[in-house]
Amino acid sequence: MKKFYIKKYHKNEKKKIFVTGALGFIGVHWCKKLLENGHEVYGLDIKSVNLELKKYKKFHYFKYSVFNTKIVKKLIIKTDVTCHFAGIASPKEYLINTSKVIDLTVLPSLKIINYCKKFNKKLLFTSTSEIYGKSEKIPFKEEDDRMLGSTSTKRWCYSTAKALVEHAIFAKLKETNSSFVIFRLFNVYGPLLKGRVVDNFIEKALTNKKILIFGKGNQTRCFLYVDDCMDIFYQVLQKNVKGKILNIGNNKETSIETLAKKIVKLTKSKSKILVQSVEKNSKMKKEGYEDIRRRVPSLRLIKKTVKYKPKISIEEGLKKFIKSVQK
Numbered sequence: 239m240k241k242f243y244i245k246k247y248h249k250n251e252k253k254k255i256f257v258t259g260a261l262g263f264i265g266v267h268w269c270k271k272l273l274e275n276g277h278e279v280y281g282l283d284i285k286s287v288n289l290e291l292k293k294y295k296k297f298h299y300f301k302y303s304v305f306n307t308k309i310v311k312k313l314i315i316k317t318d319v320t321c322h323f324a325g326i327a328s329p330k331e332y333l334i335n336t337s338k339v340i341d342l343t344v345l346p347s348l349k350i351i352n353y354c355k356k357f358n359k360k361l362l363f364t365s366t367s368e369i370y371g372k373s374e375k376i377p378f379k380e381e382d383d384r385m386l387g388s389t390s391t392k393r394w395c396y397s398t399a400k401a402l403v404e405h406a407i408f409a410k411l412k413e414t415n416s417s418f419v420i421f422r423l424f425n426v427y428g429p430l431l432k433g434r435v436v437d438n439f440i441e442k443a444l445t446n447k448k449i450l451i452f453g454k455g456n457q458t459r460c461f462l463y464v465d466d467c468m469d470i471f472y473q474v475l476q477k478n479v480k481g482k483i484l485n486i487g488n489n490k491e492t493s494i495e496t497l498a499k500k501i502v503k504l505t506k507s508k509s510k511i512l513v514q515s516v517e518k519n520s521k522m523k524k525e526g527y528e529d530i531r532r533r534v535p536s537l538r539l540i541k542k543t544v545k546y547k548p549k550i551s552i553e554e555g556l557k558k559f560i561k562s563v564q565k
């Protein structure tokens with residue numbers, strides 16, 4: 239049988255990189271970062287090609303589903319690194335499309351892991367801060383215990399599905415010394431983001447519609463601007479980091495109410511901010527919505543691994559994002 243070896247690269251050598259979910263929020267920014275640095279990118283997504291990426295000669299687009307194992311296998315063999323980013327990351331979807339979230343997160347990932355193992359290719363996988371569930375041990379360390387609710391509560395399907403993929407990566411790749419990195423992303427935001435809290439508030443503010451916050455409003459999140467996230471990803475790629483889970487985030491907490499106020503101020507909006515307890519929203523209660531009070535990454539490991547210094551403050555990031563939406 240033909241043996242596949244991981245090619246050894248010089249730090250600045252140009253690579254062929256396969257990106258699934260290439261036309262999503264993280265995907266487009268990552269493809270651009272790679273292309274701007276001279277790499278050759280093979281992007282796969284189910285959307286129509288992104289005009290900005292089409293301009294790059296070294297961008298090859300494949301409008302296929304990640305469930306199409308024939309094309310996925312071909313692209314894994316053809317390239318040096320597989321970045322598996324395709325998925326569903328919108329919290330609303332965990333409640334209304336639970337089955338789709340599970341299938342899309344798990345099934346293609348298992349195939350991709352097997353192919354990366356078989357053909358000895360490096361895998362970068364985007365996991366999530368949701369992995370930690372409702373743990374109150376702040377900040378979350380990569381090796382910490384997870385704390386989730388019942389499997390009859392739809393909300394936990396995303397966390398559980400991503401965790402299963404992480405397990406499979408460890409079982410199939412770690413033990414064979416194959417090369418992988420799992421990124422656990424904590425609220426990355428910026429232009430092109432859709433279906434998450436930041437873009438939702440901006441859209442409401444720009445149209446002067448009321449901004450509804452579920453819970454008490456004092457729940458916090460740590461927001462990382464997408465350019466800072468891409469810098470970290472790129473350093474990880476360049477340094478040929480292997481066999482690690484890394485929290486990717488900022489450790490500055492912002493309450494959801496403060497976020498809404500900042501957005502209203504920056505957009506000079508007339509939107510009213512309304513805080514509604516989940517108990518009062520029967521639809522959300524029925525669907526098993528449960529919010530997490532705090533979600534803060536431990537940055538110990540990422541700081542050990544790369545030069546970590548987010549450059550963009552939340553105000554600056556929001557201004558850039560708002561400007562891109564207004565365009």
Ligand SMILES: NC(=O)c1ccc[n+]([C@@H]2O[C@H](COP(=O)([O-])OP(=O)(O)OC[C@H]3O[C@@H](n4cnc5c(N)ncnc54)[C@H](O)[C@@H]3O)[C@@H](O)[C@H]2O)c1
Binds near residue numbers: 258283304322
């Ligand atoms: N943005 C964040 O803060 C964040 C946080 C945690 C985890 N993540 C993870 O990062 C990854 C990217 O997230 P994102 O924020 O860019 O989301 P996104 O929804 O913008 O991008 C996902 C992309 O996957 C594509 N996709 C969906 N089904 C597909 C299929 N069957 N075949 C091929 N492509 C398909 C979509 O068309 C979309 O372009 C996801 O795996 C997500 O779980 C993101």
